[in-house]
Amino acid sequence: MLHDLSLDVRAGELLGLLGPSGSGKTTLLRVIAGLDAPDRGRILFGGDDATGLPVQERAVGFVFQHYALFKHMSVADNIAYGLNARRRADRPEKAEIKRRVGDLLDLIRLSGFGDRYPSQLSGGQRQRVALARALAVEPRVLLLDEPFGALDAQVRKDLRRWLREIHDRTGQTTIFVTHDQDEALELSDRVAVLDRGRLEQVGTPDEVQENPSSVTVLKFLGDSIEVEALADGGRVRVRGRETPVRAPDGAIGPVRLYVRPWQLQLVDLDAAHLSGVVRSSYRSQGRQRIEVEEAGGRVLAVEDFDGARYAPGHPVGLRINGGYVFA
Amino acid sequence: MSEIFSPVSVPAAAAPATGEGPGVRALLIGIAVVFLGLFLVLPLFAVFAQAFSRGIDAYLDAFREPDAWSAIRLTLTVAAIAVPFNLVFGIAASWSIAKFEFPGKSLLITLIDLPFSVSPVVSGLIYVLLFGSQGLFGGWLQAHGIQILFALPGIVLATIFVTFPFVARELIPLMQEQGSSEEEAALTLGASGLHAFWTVTLPNIRWGLLYSVLLCNARAMGEFGAVSVVSGHIRGLTNTIPLHVEILYNEYNFVAAFAVASLLAALALVTLVLKSVLEWRYAGDLAGGRAH
Amino acid sequence: MAATSSPAAGPLAPPRPPWRFRRPSVIPGFGLSFGYAMTCLALVVLLPLAGLVAKASGLGLSGIWHVATDPRVASALRISFGISLLAALAASVFGFVVAWVLTRYRFPGRKIVDAAVDLPFALPTAVAGIALASLYAPDGLVGAQLAKLGIQAAYTPLGIFIAMVFIGLPFAVRTVQPLIAEIDREVEEASATLGASRAATLTRVVLPPLIPAVLTGFALAFARGVGEYGSIIFIAGNLPYVSEIAPLLIVIKLSEFDYGGAAAIATIMLGISFLTLLAINLIQAWSRRRFGYV
Numbered sequence: 001m002l003h004d005l006s007l008d009v010r011a012g013e014l015l016g017l018l019g020p021s022g023s024g025k026t027t028l029l030r031v032i033a034g035l036d037a038p039d040r041g042r043i044l045f046g047g048d049d050a051t052g053l054p055v056q057e058r059a060v061g062f063v064f065q066h067y068a069l070f071k072h073m074s075v076a077d078n079i080a081y082g083l084n085a086r087r088r089a090d091r092p093e094k095a096e097i098k099r100r101v102g103d104l105l106d107l108i109r110l111s112g113f114g115d116r117y118p119s120q121l122s123g124g125q126r127q128r129v130a131l132a133r134a135l136a137v138e139p140r141v142l143l144l145d146e147p148f149g150a151l152d153a154q155v156r157k158d159l160r161r162w163l164r165e166i167h168d169r170t171g172q173t174t175i176f177v178t179h180d181q182d183e184a185l186e187l188s189d190r191v192a193v194l195d196r197g198r199l200e201q202v203g204t205p206d207e208v209q210e211n212p213s214s215v216t217v218l219k220f221l222g223d224s225i226e227v228e229a230l231a232d233g234g235r236v237r238v239r240g241r242e243t244p245v246r247a248p249d250g251a252i253g254p255v256r257l258y259v260r261p262w263q264l265q266l267v268d269l270d271a272a273h274l275s276g277v278v279r280s281s282y283r284s285q286g287r288q289r290i291e292v293e294e295a296g297g298r299v300l301a302v303e304d305f306d307g308a309r310y311a312p313g314h315p316v317g318l319r320i321n322g323g324y325v326f327a
Numbered sequence: 328m329s330e331i332f333s334p335v336s337v338p339a340a341a342a343p344a345t346g347e348g349p350g351v352r353a354l355l356i357g358i359a360v361v362f363l364g365l366f367l368v369l370p371l372f373a374v375f376a377q378a379f380s381r382g383i384d385a386y387l388d389a390f391r392e393p394d395a396w397s398a399i400r401l402t403l404t405v406a407a408i409a410v411p412f413n414l415v416f417g418i419a420a421s422w423s424i425a426k427f428e429f430p431g432k433s434l435l436i437t438l439i440d441l442p443f444s445v446s447p448v449v450s451g452l453i454y455v456l457l458f459g460s461q462g463l464f465g466g467w468l469q470a471h472g473i474q475i476l477f478a479l480p481g482i483v484l485a486t487i488f489v490t491f492p493f494v495a496r497e498l499i500p501l502m503q504e505q506g507s508s509e510e511e512a513a514l515t516l517g518a519s520g521l522h523a524f525w526t527v528t529l530p531n532i533r534w535g536l537l538y539s540v541l542l543c544n545a546r547a548m549g550e551f552g553a554v555s556v557v558s559g560h561i562r563g564l565t566n567t568i569p570l571h572v573e574i575l576y577n578e579y580n581f582v583a584a585f586a587v588a589s590l591l592a593a594l595a596l597v598t599l600v601l602k603s604v605l606e607w608r609y610a611g612d613l614a615g616g617r618a619h
Numbered sequence: 620m621a622a623t624s625s626p627a628a629g630p631l632a633p634p635r636p637p638w639r640f641r642r643p644s645v646i647p648g649f650g651l652s653f654g655y656a657m658t659c660l661a662l663v664v665l666l667p668l669a670g671l672v673a674k675a676s677g678l679g680l681s682g683i684w685h686v687a688t689d690p691r692v693a694s695a696l697r698i699s700f701g702i703s704l705l706a707a708l709a710a711s712v713f714g715f716v717v718a719w720v721l722t723r724y725r726f727p728g729r730k731i732v733d734a735a736v737d738l739p740f741a742l743p744t745a746v747a748g749i750a751l752a753s754l755y756a757p758d759g760l761v762g763a764q765l766a767k768l769g770i771q772a773a774y775t776p777l778g779i780f781i782a783m784v785f786i787g788l789p790f791a792v793r794t795v796q797p798l799i800a801e802i803d804r805e806v807e808e809a810s811a812t813l814g815a816s817r818a819a820t821l822t823r824v825v826l827p828p829l830i831p832a833v834l835t836g837f838a839l840a841f842a843r844g845v846g847e848y849g850s851i852i853f854i855a856g857n858l859p860y861v862s863e864i865a866p867l868l869i870v871i872k873l874s875e876f877d878y879g880g881a882a883a884i885a886t887i888m889l890g891i892s893f894l895t896l897l898a899i900n901l902i903q904a905w906s907r908r909r910f911g912y913v
Contacts, residue, residue: 035511035645055514055645062515068508072530081526082516137516347817352724359720360732362713365761366785367738370750373760377753412659420656427649429641441664444892446846447744448866449885452873453667456674461878463670487663495656507646520647542740549743551849556870569745569849576749576853585753588746595741602741603734615797 002027002038005199007192009141009175011046014167016188017177020220024197025177026065029143032175034058045140061134063144067126069118075129076101076114082137104132107166124155131163135172144176148183160187181221185209193217218258218324225264225300227274227320229257236325238273243320248327255325261303263322266290266310272317276300278310292316374592377585389575389586397563398571399590404479405554405567406547409486413543414536417494422528425502426510436499442491450488451556454481477559482567485553490543497539498532500614505531534612538605545598549591675886678879686883691859692868696887699865702776703844706783707791711837713784714791715829721792722799736793739786744849751782752853774856779864782851787840794836798829831906835899842895845888 002024009015017025030036032043034055042051050058070078079101083092092100105111108128118126127147134142147163148156164187167174178184184191185205193200193208193216201213212218230237231247236257245257269275276292279299283289290307292300302318310316347355379386389395420439424432442450457463458475468475475481509531513523529536551569558565566574568591575584605613641649675683686692721733739747755762755772765772772778802825810820848866855862865884872881 033515035515037643037645055511056517056519058515059517060515062512064508064512066508068512070509070512070527070530081513081518085513085516085518085522085526133512133516346723355716355720356724356726359717360728363717363732363735367735367788369760370747370754370785371738371742373750373754374746377750416656416659419652420660423649423653423656426646427641427644427653435660438660438664441668444842444846444896445668446848446866446885446888446892448848448869449671449846449888452869452881452885453671455873456878456882457667457670459878461876463673484663488667491663507644510646514645524648545741545743549746551743551745551748552847552866555848556873569743572745572749581753584749588749591743591746595738595743595746598741599734599737602737603730607730 002031003197004041005194005197007199007202009173010190011173012171013189014164014174014176014187016184016191017175017194018181018184018191018220019179019194021179022196023194025179025194026145027197028194029062029145029175029177032141033060033062033143035062059137059140061137061139061142063127063130063134063142063147065146065149067118067130069126069130069133071118073117074114075110075116075118075121076105078118078129079104079114079133079136081133100136104136107135108132122155123151124159127151127159128162131166135170140173142172142174144174146178147176148178148180156183163187185221193220195220212324215256215258215326222260223301224258224260224324227257227259227323229255229325231255231325236323238320241273243273243323245320245323245325248325251325251327257320257323257325259320259323261289261301263320264300264302264304265319265321266292266302266304266307267317267319269315269317271319273320274300274318276316276318278307278312278314278316280312281308281310283308292318371592371596374585374588377581378589380585381582385582386586386589389583392583394563394566395571395583395587398566398568398587401479401482401565402548402567402569405483405486406544408483409490409547410540410544412487413490413494414540416491417498417539418536420495421498421502424499426507436496439495440492442488447489447550447552448556450553451485454484454488454557476557477561477565479565481557482554482565485557486547486550489550489553490547493543493546494536494539497535497542497614501532501535501612502528504614531612534605534609535614538602538613541598541601541605545594548594671882671885671889674878674882678883682879683883683886686880687887691863692865692880692884694860695863695865695868696884698776698779698861698863699845699888700891702779703783703787703841703847706780706844707787707837707841709780710784710787710791710840711833714788714836714840715795715833717788718792718796718799722796736789739789739850744786744847745853747785747850748782748853751785751850752778755781755854773854774858774862776862778854778856779851779862782854783840783844783847786847786850787844790839790843791833791836794839795829795832798832802828828910831902831910834902838895838899838902842892845891 005028007028017028019025027036031038034043034050034053038051042049044050045058070081073081080097083097083100091097101114102111105114108131110125110128110132113121113125118129121129127150131142131144131147148159151159160183166172176187185208188205190202190204191208192202195216200217201208203211208217209221212221218224227238229243229245231251231253234247236243236245236247236255238257243257247255264274274292274294276294279291279293281288281290287303288305288308290302290304290310292302294300300318307316346352424435455462455476458468458481459465460469460476462476475484509527510523513527514520518526548567549569550567551573554567555570555573558567558570560566560570560574562574568587572584572588572591575581575587678686687696717736721729721736752759752773754760755765755778757763757766757771757773759773762771762773770777772781806824807820810824811817815823846866848864848870851864852867855864855867857863857867865888869881869884872878872884
């Protein structure tokens with residue numbers, strides 16, 4: 001279910017549609033492809049109205065979440081399918097089709113795999129075949145539905161980098177759907193965040209991370225804690241102490257401040273906005289993660305490399321070095 | 328420590344924790360095999376034994392009779408009409424039911440399955456009630472000189488009725504399992520609906536289709552009760568193979584009866600073998616992954 | 620810069636979508652396939668069955684009752700329903716053993732035995748009928764042995780019972796078999812580690828979830844037995860009041876051009892078939908609620 005939304009995709013860009021499951025991102029992708037019909041609204045391709053255009057004539061390349069490869073056809077036949085399906089007049093010569101299939105096999109680094117069948121390929125290889133099949137028809141826009149969803153972690157990472165390379169090489173306008181923040185932020189030129197059928201924010205990965213437009217976007221992009229605060233004179237204060245966070249224009253009175261783990265710093269109690277007792281501390285991928293339990297029992301996640309010197313049970317103060325307030 | 332970790336020697340004949348002991352196991356296997364052998368396989372064996380009980384010449388005599396040949400011809404004709412009819416119906420029904428969402432689906436499936444729960448005799452009776460001389464359309468048909476009952480059309484109709492669900496009930500779950508994404512992929516690649524059907528859907532359901540046509544055909548050629556009611560038993564004209572067998576048997580012409588019956592038994596055997604081969608080799612391409 | 624792609628301009632869902640019979644889909648051919656299938660269904664199945672209902676309602680309840688209480692009809696119905704209940708019971712018991720053996724144990728020839736279970740499906744009923752009759756006749760291979768014990772099978776109700784078990788067996792096996800195959804061995808192992816004996820594991824853990832399938836198989840075998848004609852009439856002897864089954868009586872009524880009588884018996888049989896079908900559906904609905912599967 002989608003609500004009113006308007007999204008502009010720029011030529012040649014790689015746009016990530018990010019949202020939790022059920023947010024309508026796949027529906028939006030299918031509406032763009034012409035696989036689902038919107039009840040209202042229009043789909044424009046470079047100024048041409050494609051709303052009434054049947055899926056066959058939209059010239060989209062769609063990569064399905066589970067690839068939807070044709071099981072009974074060889075890899076080469078899968079890739080050639082779109083070309084062979086054309087009317088005789090528009091169909092390239094047999095030799096030309098063969099050449100293009102060969103080029104695409106090179107592109108997806110599966111030269112020599114043309115005679116295999118989908119069941120003989122690994123998940124990552126199938127994914128690449130699905131991509132080649134979609135690219136073969138030279139689509140105006142490439143649409144990928146959870147392209148890495150069904151793959152294990154290492155293959156995912158390799159394929160991500162590879163997809164970015166392919167995109168940079170071909171300049172193909174691409175929209176992909178994902179529920180994985182890291183994936184969207186790493187891969188996209190711009191990210192569109194969807195939630196419950198609404199478009200929450202569109203921007204570069206940096207923009208959406210630095211200036212999330214709503215609590216939903218903020219929460220979806222990573223861990224945060226919520227702090228009762230007071231807006232006063234352009235600044236946000238917590239427990240009477242000023243923070244570096246700016247208050248939204250004209251805001252005066254109680255506000256909610258959202259703070260990321262790395263915007264908290266362990267300090268002495270007399271300079272702190274918040275306080276508690278260190279409960280546990282562990283290191284993960286070069287980051288020091290400390291869990292601090294407040295007096296009320298709430299556990300706050302903190303990322304502070306210097307925090308390791310505090311042993312569990314030690315009372316500490318927390319300084320807020322940044323955060324987000326929404327009007 | 329040593330007590331806990333000392334290697335435990337497993338006596339070879341110990342009753343496994345989650346199975347039966349070898350004795351019980353052998354007993355159960357024995358019961359099943361003997362029971363099935365006596366009960367299911369012996370009758371099949373009996374057909375061939377009786378058919379050849381007076382030698383090959385007596386066996387072949389059964390087929391020197393013109394009535395036998397006309398029965399074979401009629402059975403082939405009926406199957407040649409009924410099976411393709413149900414094939415086309417089954418594809419249309421499963422396409423509309425499996426690929427689309429609409430209310431009342433399960434009722435529709437129940438209605439398609441209905442002929443399986445109707446007695447064969449009743450299946451014949453309903454056509455007698457429609458087309459018989461005292462039937463609903465009987466008078467009209469007689470006035471226009473159209474013969475349905477006791478003729479080929481009646482036999483074909485009754486056969487179509489009893490074999491109606493075969494193809495649809497195999498293809499509906501199969502297509503539902505397969506979903507629509509391959510067809511959608513074909514459409515995004517520019518294929519027309521018909522092209523997608525021929526190049527994607529049909530190859531995907533081909534084994535299920537073959538499987539159901541096999542079973543449908545076996546039943547169409549072997550149907551007895553329903554056909555018996557609508558055929559009128561006119562020798563050389565409206566007797567199918569099973570009806571011909573009945574007549575021979577009732578005339579105490581046992582060798583000929585079993586000789587002709589051996590044709591149907593052979594058909595059943597071939598059907599069973601092909602069906603099993605399909606289940607073993609292409610389980611994944613049949614509805615519900617019919618692996619036994 | 621030329622925007623190549625898609626401003627999905629604006630509203631994609633109105634407050635109240637218009638009601639449609641089917642959900643819109645990009646897959647083509649609904650009208651054609653649905654229309655064709657419905658036409659076939661109506662002409663081949665629904666119209667003829669409606670004709671039967673029309674004929675029966677012409678008789679009225681009292682007319683049907685009158686036919687049903689005719690002593691010969693009543694005894695035929697009793698024979699058909701009574702014996703097929705017993706036969707379905709026997710088929711369920713043996714069917715369960717067969718299904719268990721086929722799914723749980725590996726032994727040489729298992730696949731052939733498994734394929735043989737479907738023999739009654741594949742073998743035309745008339746062929747099965749004459750084969751059973753010749754086997755169980757007093758001078759037949761099995762009948763002769765039984766005769767030594769003083770048992771006559773062919774041309775008695777026992778013969779009807781044998782034929783009904785024969786045709787009902789595949790139903791009993793094939794409904795239970797997939798569920799036995801799906802039993803999670805870890806559940807049995809869990810039961811064993813918790814100290815349950817094998818018998819306790821079977822009766823308290825393994826069997827209860829199989830009950831709905833066994834009941835379904837029983838109902839299917841029963842319904843098939845009641846309606847069966849071809850494999851029974853040769854072995855039954857067809858003695859009125861003793862071994863005459865209801866379907867045969869329909870054939871006899873038809874040959875006497877007593878369409879009303881035939882329709883009345885058919886209606887009673889259909890009515891009971893539908894009750895059986897309903898029972899199966901209720902069992903499956905209960906099973907879905909209770910065990911989460913059919």
